[in-house]
Amino acid sequence: MTGNLAAFARGAKVIHIELDASEVGKNVPVAVGLVGDARGILRELLEALEARHCDAWRAEIATFVRPRFESFKGELSAEGILGAVEDASHGRCTVVSDVGQHQMWVAKLFRYQRPNTHITSGGLGTMGFAVPAAMGVVMARPGEPVWAISGDGGFQMNMQEIATMVQERIPVKMAIFNNGYLGMVRQWQQFFHGRRYSSTPIWSPDYVRLAEAYGIPGWRVERGDQVEAALRGALDHDGPALIEFLIEQEANVFPMIPPGASLSEPIESEAVTA
Amino acid sequence: MTVTRAVTVLLEDRLITFTRAVGLLRRRNLPVRSLAVGPTVTPGISRLTIMIQSDEATAERAVQQLQKVVGVRAAAAFPARDGVSRELALVKVRATGERYGELLDVVQLYHASVVDDSPEAIIVELTGSEAFVLSCIRALERFEVLEVARSGAVALELGLTDAGARVPANT
Amino acid sequence: MREQLTGSQILCRALLEEGVDVLFGYPGGAIMPFYHALPEYPELRHVLVRHEQAAAHAADGYARASGRPGVCVATSGPGATNLVTGIATAHMDNTPLVAITGQVPRAMIGRDAFQETDIIGITQPITKHNRLVEDVEELAEAVHEVFTVAREGRPGPVLLDVPKDVQNQKLEYAGGANGSARGATGRREGLIGRPTPTALVEAARLIARAERPLIMAGHGVILSDAYDELRTLAEHTACRACMARYTSTAPFNRPTSSSVSGSGSTTG
DSSP states (O other): OOBSGGGTTTTOOOEEEESOGGGTTSSSOOSEEEESOHHHHHHHHHHHOOOOOOHHHHHHHHHHOOOOOOOOOSSOOHHHHHHHHHHHTTTOOEEEEOSSHHHHHHHHHSOOOSTTOEEEOOSSOOTTOHHHHHHHHHHHSTTSOEEEEEEHHHHHHHGGGHHHHHHHTOOOEEEEEEOSBOHHHHHHHHHHSTTOOTTOBOOOOOHHHHHHHTTOOEEEEOSGGGHHHHHHHHHHSSSOEEEEEEOOTTOOOSSBOOTTOBTTSOBOSTTOOO | OOEEEEEEEEEESSHHHHHHHHHHHHHTTOOEEEEEEEEOSSTTEEEEEEEEEEOHHHHHHHHHHHHTSTTEEEEEEEEGGGEEEEEEEEEEEEOOTTTHHHHHHHHHHTTOEEEEEOSSEEEEEEEEOHHHHHHHHHHHGGGOEEEEEEOOOEEEESSSOOGGGOOOOOO | OOEEEEHHHHHHHHHHHTTOOEEEEOOOGGGHHHHHHGGGOTTSEEEEOSSHHHHHHHHHHHHHHHSSOEEEEEOSTHHHHTTHHHHHHHHHTTOOEEEEEEEOOGGGTTSOOTTOOOHHHHHGGGSSEEEEOOSGGGHHHHHHHHHHHHHSSSOOOEEEEEEHHHHHOEEEEOOOOOOSOOGGGOOOSOOOOOOOHHHHHHHHHHHHHOSSOEEEEOHHHHHHTOHHHHHHHHHHTTOEEEEOTTOOOSOTTSTTEEOOSSTTOSOO
């Protein structure tokens, strides 16, 4: 999260609010450590502070927020798909993502309305997490849709759990962002390894037929105008369902922090290649 | 500032707890110089003394992490110069007839003692700070040292503080 | 009421006392006695997975979504080692995961028995605590100990290793959760600290004088259910609240929020 530690927040004074004293100052030097429960500390801080205005800073921030259009070609875009997922559930759903490019899109593009509705392996970055974790989420939050969003690589790691969903009647809605690659690694190979796609092209079975073999409904979406119907079908079905999205093969996620670089040196677009 | 510090841990006297504490030292890459573990006067509790070479923040963090280990009763750290640290060494030296007197002189110089007087080899026992022990071993090297067993250091902080009473810093 | 129960039955009872209502697992030789007792406790719903790794991830997902410990069960040897990735995942994200593994009978431990592994040793670096149950007499207390450790302070995964013969041992069980960690550990209850008044004043001073304040909000906000306080702080101090990766702590549509720090963020 910090990128290159030496360059992280240079010149900034860091206030670290942390439950575990042994974590304060572990990676980033702090000016003030506040050890304890976050809620209690925030309340105490609020009592000690007066409301203030910082219009200049607010204005400056507004200039940072640039609309970014993801590099899907054609009408099928990450924003489009995720926006449609959110619309279809009227904002009342939980998204469990796997690990990779799609995880980045889910983290930044999904319009979360409620806290703790994006569940993902952020620390270890475990591929294959989404499908089984989503089963646990459904058990904890029955009565609201739970989406397991994976890439084609991560999906294949634990797709055998569809059998569990069927036998135990656990209605996970699965979405596969299929680009035929281990996308995140491929992107790094494009930018830092001269486009040598070593062991990143990955074959997938016919997911719609796979769904059929498991006795659950499946859809394949190749164009933007197919998205809504597929989502509607999956959500209306009383049980697990699967949608495969055939997305742009060499789509990239931006901004990207090169290895060893700091947060202030991101790669912003395709135009900049190493 | 990087100096030698003693980290003392009072923990349950079970191999599993010891493994957890030492495993933590390895995982956090702590710059360990020596380890010594032995019983305390409290039944079921052992004392682990770790001499490390670090700055204060690293030592404090090690203490806080050790305190989180289930089975650890207390942990504390202090710079070695704020306490007394000692280790024991047993040194086996070849006993050569002509130079035997010279050897005994060195032993006496270091307030060490001969604890075994076999015809071919003698065993010298000494205690002292790490520097003192090293110096004696070097001095004995002229007489053909056959084997050395060093215990690692134990340490106590000066004054009224004790490892069992230390409460974690809350910044 | 005292009754003669097997270790497996005591384990089921202790889980119920901890408020467990679902387990994700996969049976095998060393955990068979537990699976034999399980149907006697229908309030414990068991979900049969297809790979133990999925059991661990499912329990993790359950814990993240409910805020309560998630429980997974596996047999010894390969069953237990298949949990490792899931336990490590929970460890890095501080989720209260409770893994229960069967183990070979006590007399066979350390002799390379069929389907034996030192899962305690293997998972030591990736669990907050783990424990091999040495006798049925300590089983209930061990269950309560690991649940307490999983939940308290900064949550994390724990593992309980139960030898097959301990699952079969009989004991007169009086029941009742004691809810406290093993007495002999002397662990301080209430590990949560408090900031010093000086630190709070200094923090407030720094914030008040900051020209470009930025809040990076992470898992602590979720654990503490401090979303409202976070929002208020952001609005009061004209800060931008930026969510740490993937934690969705602040609602997207507020002017004070931006998502994600690091690769893939919406602001530079």
